[in-house]
Amino acid sequence: MRSADWNDADEGATSMIGRVAAILGLFGPEESVLGVSEIARRTGLAKSTTSRIVQELVVHQLLERTASGVRLGLRVFELGEAAARPRDLRKVALASMSDLRSAVGLTVHLAVLEREEVVYIEILPARGTPRLPSRVGGRMPAHATGVGKALLAFHDEQFVDALVADGLSKVGPHTVTDADRLRRELARVRAVGVAYEREESGPGIACAAACIRGTSGEPVAAISAAGWDRTFDVRRVGLAVQTAALAISREVGRRPGLRL
Structure with missing residues (x-):
């Protein structure tokens, strides 16, 4: 991801990984699909930041879009199997x-x-x-x-x-x-x-x-x-x-x- 996609340019790698982990960690059997606004609310991230991160995760197949939001993508399950x-x-x-x-x-x-x-x-x-x-x-x-x-x-x-x-x-x-x-x-x-x-x-x-x-x-x-x-x-x-x-x-x- 480009550093501009993470609010401040001086944010460290741990912060980047932490944000991704916080987003992916929201999903489970009872929360299979979430919208960007709900993800932002639960993680405490700005909606614009959340939107950019979600878009990158979709590109890399860690999330996938549905009619009502996003859900875990195929790549997550592939990594789990590995x-x-x-x-x-x-x-x-x-x-x-x-x-x-x-x-x-x-x-x-x-x-x-x-x-x-x-x-x-x-x-x-x-x-x-x-x-x-x-x-x-x-x-x-x-x-x-x-x-x-x-x-x-x-x-x-x-x-x-x-x-x-x-x-x-x-x-x-x-x-x-x-x-x-x-x-x-x-x-x-x-x-x-x-x-x-x-x-x-x-x-x-x-x-x-x-x-x-x-x-x-x-x-x-x-x-x-x-x-x-x-x-x-x-x-x-x-x-x-x-x-x-x-x-x-x-x-x-x-x-x-x-x-x-």
């Missing part, structure tokens, strides 16, 4: 995820940790389970999810300290927002190998999650099974999830060339 880490890990985990769903009849998630959030790289939905806030490619605060707590439990203390220093936002009715309580929960997860969540990511939802670990014991990803809180069998689901995580960890260990 992301090696989720694709490779998904292939390794898919059989165990399918077995887990068959065993417990719940929606199964595979997620990785990115800074203070989890990113879902595969979801196998099950009938009769609640509508969940998760989606493939979507993000959730790590402290408010079972998969997030399963991963945080095996990260170093400095990582967790940095996360709680920014504050723990409330997502569901019973999200843990107290730093000391979260640390106690993570210690319990390390001791028993399973993380539990009850209405922390959303109302009526419960899940059990376990960490998938690499050859050196490092946290690689996490797997979970989620369903209705009122019918959730903690012991049965927890054991099944832990078994699936161990199976995937073994597969990761057998593939030294796997890009994680």
